Amino acid sequence: MKPVKPFDVKAEKSNYPSLYPSTSDAGNIDPITLTWTNFLPDQTKLYGSMSSHWTDPNSDFEGWIMVPYQFNETAGNVFVNYQLLQPNGNQLQLAPTSTMSGNVGTNYDILNNPSTNYTLNKLFVEDKLKGIGIFDGTGRYADFKANNGKANSVGQAGTYTEQPQTRTIVFASDSSTVTINYEDEAGNQLQAPTSVTGNTNTDFALPTIPETITKDDVVYTLKGLKDGQTVPAKFDFVDESLTYIYQVKPTEAKPVTVKYVDKDNMPHEIGPQKIITGKLGETYNVNDDYKLAIPGYTFAGISGNATGTFEDTAQTVYMQYTKNPAQPKSVTIRYVDIDNMPHEIGPEKVITGKIGDPYNATEAQYKLNIDGYTFKDIQGPATGQISESGQTVYYRYKRDQAKNEAKPVTIRYVDANNMPHEIGPQRTVAGAMGDRYDVTDGQYKLSINGYTFKDIQGEATGTFGDVGHTVYYRYTKDQAPTPPTPVNPPVNPVTPKPVPKPDPSPTPQPQPETAVKETTESAAIAKKGEAVYALKKIYLYQHADFKKGERLAGYAKKPRINRPMFVVTDYAKSKNGALRYVVKDVNHHAKSDGMKGYITAQYAYVRPVYYHSKHQTLTVINPTGVNEYTNKNLTGKIKNFKQGTQLKVKGFVKHNLTTRYLLSNGHYITGNRKLVMAGKHTQPTKIKVKKSIYLYKNVDFGKRLKHIKKGTILKVKKWDYSYQYSTTTFGAKRYLVAGGYVTANTHFVKVIN
Structure with a gap:
């Protein structure tokens, strides 16, 4: 026997309650609780009744309860479901659906409504369930995750509409x-x-x-x-x-x-x-x-x-x-500078004969007197038998010291991460005063076991003088690279703040945080259309699975102001899950300009060109300075700030996929890392010459202008790096002084700010 049940006008022939039949459907949740659905108006289309019949199982007492209700044609309804997301992906109804009502156009708050308070307090506070979000549509987490448009994450608040709305609060296991x-x-x-x-x-x-x-x-x-x-x-979940x-x-x-x-x-x-x-x-x-x-x-x-x-x-x-x-073969005798091999200093001679014939290249007829040189030794098979492949013998000479003899250029082969540790034999290049030299030629690049060539440091091209030059061929030790951890964050769960159950009334008012919020990938990951640059040596590949044979272009490590840039057009992942950028090369002075391919997305190697954080002070590092503008789209130029200027900034704004910094006067400057650097950085203003140097016409030391003596003090206008557009060479730092450029090598000059 149920103490209370819906009144059935057909089965119960009582005259009094039959005057007020129910105009809605009812069902028992438990012996003392009813739920009502499908509310219908009576014949007036304005009113209805919820009628129920109760009995006392321990006596003959019984009664009827008639609860009238009035329809409001301007009311809107929101049906709130409470479901538990099970491990298998199914969702289980936890409680009866709640109905919230209000005038169309007014606001509602699911987590603060008399119709939902009781159920929310029970689920959040008493049962200690964990909410992961509020969804519209089907309310299914599987549809939301599939992003098929059938269920979307929504907030706890909204507006009543003429059409009924359905919201599902989804709970999940820990x-x-x-x-x-x-x-x-x-x-x-x-x-x-x-x-x-x-x-x-x-x-x-x-x-x-x-x-x-x-x-x-x-x-x-x-x-x-x-x-x-x-x-x-x-x-x-x-x-x-x-x-x-x-x-x-x-x-x-x-x-x-x-x-x-x-x-x-x-x-x-x-x-x-x-x-x-x-x-x-x-x-x-x-x-x-x-x-x-x-x-x-x-x-x-x-x-x-x-x-x-x-x-x-x-x-x-x-x-x-x-x-x-059998064909005639030969032995070739070459006359070379011992300090600049294989540079030849005399006409070669050839000994011909048949395979197997004996030869002797030590005979006096083969020893030449070469002006300006002294014979040192013979290198190679000086005697033997003529072979199928032929032989080469080197007569090596030492250049005589002359009045116009310049100091040599020394090439050292070093570990880039352990300088000046040398990993190969030194080479020396000699020449006369005023002669040009260039040690970037492939003949000077050695293959060193266990190492990979990185770059050239020092004045690799220039003019022989009375000051020697040292050029470093830098190599990195081979080691297996560590693949980056793929970035794939799931939806952030929302854990509501529990509200203690009041004792006694009022009705509990739980205040959990609302809605599922989708998080994006790490801020370090560049957006599509955003510019990035390379901090270390990288390659552009044909496919996301990097293979040496599929390299399209290589980019050497460069100074910050000259780092190679790319525009991200898409993302990809290698077979092992490593994130890659799909990019377009935008280095307009390089042969690779316009190429498309894949590069690493590791933050240690590649990062956005524009700052994404606030700073109080910026220092201008661009050799040509940066401009101040009235508008954040960098229009309305005011003036130019020279390299080394320290600027106080009070704000940080975004413009499309770039960033700007707001100055204290309300004007803007760029947030490009190649042009400005966060913090205060001292700009050299004077240098003192430690050893004799030369003044050159341009930053690449293309033309020598004059000799500068030791002890001379020079005023520095700005600093820059050579080989600005090269993708194979790091470049050497130079100072712009009155009349041209000088080296910034600390072996030759000292900053005396």
Whole structure:
């Protein structure tokens, strides 16, 4: 027996309550609570009634309750659902739907409404559930995450409308699980899944994935993550799964050996063998790519199966050659400067003969008297037999010290991260006073095992003088790069602020924070259309998976004012999840200008050109200064601030995808990092010459103007770097003084501000 139930006018023949039949549908939540839906007006279309019948199970008492209601044609309704997001993605109704009503055009607040207060207090305060957002439409978190437009994150507040609105407050568990499956290419499970559980919206760490799995004596090798799946950065509010696909490890076949033989003297081998390996049943093809250029021989044909399939027995293919008729060969004698090899200082001589004939390049006839030089030694096979490939012998001479002899240029090969630690033999380039030198030529670049060439530091081009120059070829030690952590933040949960349950009345008023807020990626990630520049040496690649053979262009590390720039047009990820920028090269003076490709998005290597933070002081670093404008779109020029000017700023504003700084007078300057630097930075105003130097016409030291003695004090107008537009050289710092440019090398000058 229910103490209270809806009044049924057909079943209950009482005259009095039949005068007030219910005009809405009712149902029991529990024995003492009813819920009413589908409100209808009576014949007047203005009024209705909620009628109920109660009984006392312990006595004969009974009664009727008639609650009239009046329709308001200007009222709007908002139906509020309360649902729990389950780990499997389904949503469970936690409480009856609440109906909020109000005049059309007036405001409502879901979290502060008499119709929702009781339920919210119970769920938030008593049950301590965690709210993750308020959604319209279907109210399903799955639709919101799929971004299909069926459910959108909305706020707690809104406006009543003529059409009813539905809002769903979604609650979720504090934890979720990522299940990792291991399957073959047919979808069969290879081993038990791995489950990783963590608190929602915390970082997810992928456990070690096995490279091989053995099942039923069959070895499977890892192929990769199932198509369309990515490793989550954080635990979501629902359970997720990842599936790694494995393929059967192919059985190794016996190799195919390619031998290079003299056709007329088989099996005499005349070149190194090549081994071709593969799996059983795979095909091989010994084509023209396997031909070798063997001195003294001409290719004659192939003997054996040049094409076929790998088998469980070894196979041999013979590349046959015939010996060339004996031809005259030679020994070349070259006369070189011992300090500037292979610079030749005399006409070469040639000793000719047949292969196998003896020769002697030490005979007196081969020793030349060269004006300005003294003979030192012979390098190379000075005696022997003339060979098929020919030989070269070097007669090495030392340049005589003359009145016009300049100090040499010394080239040192050093570890860029451990200077001045040298990793290769020094080289010396000599010349006469006033002669030009250039040590950027490829002959000076050494291949040093374990190191990669980085850049050239020092005055790599210039004029020989009475002051020696040291140029550093800088290298970095080879090491495996660390891939960046992919950025993929999920939706930020909203944890409502619990309101203590009042005792006694008034009705509880919970005040949780509202709505799900979508967070963007780290502020360090540039937006589409935004300009970025490179801090370190990088490459432009054809694809997101960086391969050495797919490099389109390289960009050396440059001074801040000359760093190479790109415009971000899109994003991509490599197979291992590393974020890449899709960019367009905008270095207008470089050969790569306009190229499109992929570059790294690591903040240590690439970052936005424009500042994204507030600063109190900026220092102008651009050699040509920066301009002050009346408008934030940088129109209405007022004046130019010279390099070294320190500016007080009071504001920070954005203009499209760039930033500006607001000066105390209400005017604007750029926020371009290549032009200004945050903080106070001292500008050199005077330098003292420590060793004799030269004054040059331009920053690249293109023309020497005059000699400057030791001890001279010079007034500095500004500083700059050479090779402004080069993408291969860092450049050297120079000072602009009266009449031209001088070196900023601290070995030669000292700042005396």
